[in-house]
Amino acid sequence: MKLSVYLSTKEIMLIVQNISYIHLDKTSLFNNLNFTLPTHSKTALIGQNGSGKSTLLKLIAGLYPVTTGQIHTVENPYYIPQHFGQYNTLTVAEALGIADKLHAFECILSGEMTEAYLELLDDDWTIEERCQESLQHWQLEGISLSSPMALLSGGQKTKVFLAGIEIHKPNFILLDEPSNHLDLAGRELLYDFILTTSATLFVVSHDRTLLNLLNNIYELTPTGITTYGGNYDFYCEQKEIAVNALQHRIESQEKELRKAKQKERETMERQQKLDARAKKNVGKAGLPKIVANTWRNSAERSTAKIAGVHLEKTTNISQELRALRTQQTELDKMKFAFDTSNLHFGKTLFQGEDLNYMHNTKCLWTPDLNFSIKSGERTAIQGKNGSGKTTFIRLLLGELLPARGKLYRATEQIVYIDQEYSLINDQLNIYEQAQTFNQTALQEHEVKIRLNRFLFDKDEWDKPCHALSGGERMRLALCCLNIGQIAPDMIILDEPTNNLDIQNIDILTSAIRDYTGTLLVASHDNIFLEEIGIQRHINF
CATH class of the missing domain: 3.40.50.300 (P-loop containing nucleotide triphosphate hydrolases)
Known part of the structure; x- marks a missing residue:
């Protein structure tokens, strides 16, 4: 859906408004998601496996319909998926969506200059030359536009779609784990493209070298998207600050819980001494039984009330502490616990x-x-x-x-x-x-x-x-x-x-x-x- 006219197309490439997505099995992936992408921005989308990063890219690409909400784009994005199995029955040209244009170009060159072919070509007279240059740039020597996608490796398939950027020249690009199957030379070409392109990029990746080339980090969590205005190193610094703040809060809550329990013990001990003294004095005073029972009941109610107040306070602190501890990292728990290898070093x-x-x-x-x-x-x-x-x-x-x-x-x-x-x-x-x-x-x-x-x-x-x-x-x-x-x-x-x-x-x-x-x-x-x-x- 095109961006509404009241928004400046010079400033914003994408607006996501209150979108929700529910799987066919009725499970909700995200709910009321809101964010924007500035034009010419280079933004990473990170989050845990299963959080919905790839699905969100497919929603923006128009491959999936949103359950509720709206997605507005200035222009249709060029989408590079993480997996390419769906293209295995196609040629390289068909996968890139240029087979009909190339066929029209060849027919025109052979003398069939029909209106239909001219419309398909759309004055793109450099299409064939541009394709060859793009394939060569992405180290796809020996692979032609008629090569079957099924015969290509995962890295070659990724490079085919990266070559398609130069062919189609999009201004808005979605990339899902683009460096996954690339070797070091392929990654260097990808990094150079990211540094030099003026297109708006929205990239799902776990490649930390790549993430440091992007100038925004968007983190997708079950509660929505949190934005960080910087590269991945900046994001890590901010997360470390948050982790340290969390640790201080936990330590503070632990200290408060210890104080509350100590105060509870001291208050109860003092109350018990007062109750015991009052009980002794009531016995000495020789008061009527009904008056003595009233005093005892009043003392018991007072003790129970004090205990209840302290129990509520310690319970609340304990609950807050448990909630804070669930946010702590689990890394230290997951370590190898087996013995050292018996092989002597250097064998x-x-x-x-x-x-x-x-x-x-x-x-x-x-x-x-x-x-x-x-x-x-x-x-x-x-x-x-x-x-x-x-x-x-x-x-x-x-x-x-x-x-x-x-x-x-x-x-x-x-x-x-x-x-x-x-x-x-x-x-x-x-x-x-x-x-x-x-x-x-x-x-x-x-x-x-x-x-x-x-x-x-x-x-x-x-x-x-x-x-x-x-x-x-x-x-x-x-x-x-x-x-x-x-x-x-x-x-x-x-x-x-x-x-x-x-x-x-x-x-x-x-x-x-x-x-x-x-x-x-x-x-x-x-x-x-x-x-x-x-x-x-x-x-x-």
Whole structure:
């Protein structure tokens, strides 16, 4: 819906007014959401997994209808989704919505200059040249406009839609996790685009490098959207201030609760002494029974009233304290609790000599690989999309055999965690999955305590694993390793942050930092690699 005429199109690109969205299963995702996007602003939308970020982008893009409320835009946005499966039956040109225009262009060049073709082309005589330049800029050499989308990798599909920006030249762009499948070179191109474009951007991302290039952070929570006028580092500073203020409030409430309870004890002790003295005096005074009973009842009512006043006060403080504590972070609870790996530091776990693997009758790596991985090291493997990082991991795991060269392997105690967290069995529920790692025969209540520690309360123990979000799968995987207790010699992580929100990346980072064994990580997230203490790199 176009922006109302009374609003200045020079200042505001988007207005969201009192929108609500209810899923087909009748659950409400958000209610009475309100915010605006200034023209030329570069804004991030962050929030926990499941908060509705991707759905909100689809509502703005017009792919979903709002349940109530209105969305006004100056012009239709160009939308780059997070997932591209819906385009697998199309060619690159069809996915970009330019197939008809290209066909008209080709027909006109061949002499069929009909009115219909001229209308379709709309004087866009540079369309073909612009397409080729855009595909080349986004490192899509060898991919044509007629290439099937189904044959492209996730990173290539993302680049196709990024190339579409130069083709369509939109002024308003929605991007949903645009760096998820990009290699380092692709990310650098994306970062450069974000820095130089004058278009209005609204970006869902957990890529902290990208988030620091944006000048506004909008945080989506169940209560609405909170805006922060700065980049992600500024947002973190503000959140830290809020966390510190929360801690001070908790400490203040704890102190007030202790004082209230002490005052309650002192008041009750004093009242009890007064009641005892009054009772003794009544007995000595020899008053009629009815008068003595009246005095005793009055004393009891007074004591009960005092107790009630103090109980109400301590109860109110306790409730406020519990409410404040629920806002505290859970990061410190979610740590690996197993013993240190028994391998002595510096032992060679893997060694490759002139190693290579055949792919489509060609060797994957030039030159052959020569490497070693030693116990206690924290190593990152990096390279372009398609350079063979996952193949390298599968060789280490013994799932593939090298085409030539030698691979020495000295360890079998390896935990492999891919970006889908496939060690989770989708046929089980959460509690059943946890029990599959209960190798030391923990009691049922001990398993459930660990599930609670990783934010799975009793209402979720029967939840099927196939219904878990990326963040939930990650937390359950960490919980399972915690339940297993026996430290693996090595943990291998393959793009572990791709499907996580920022909170869950923090949880994973905190847990991995505590692991004392050998770590091998394939990731394009340099901030994550830095925070988990990577010491060396293997580059392809």
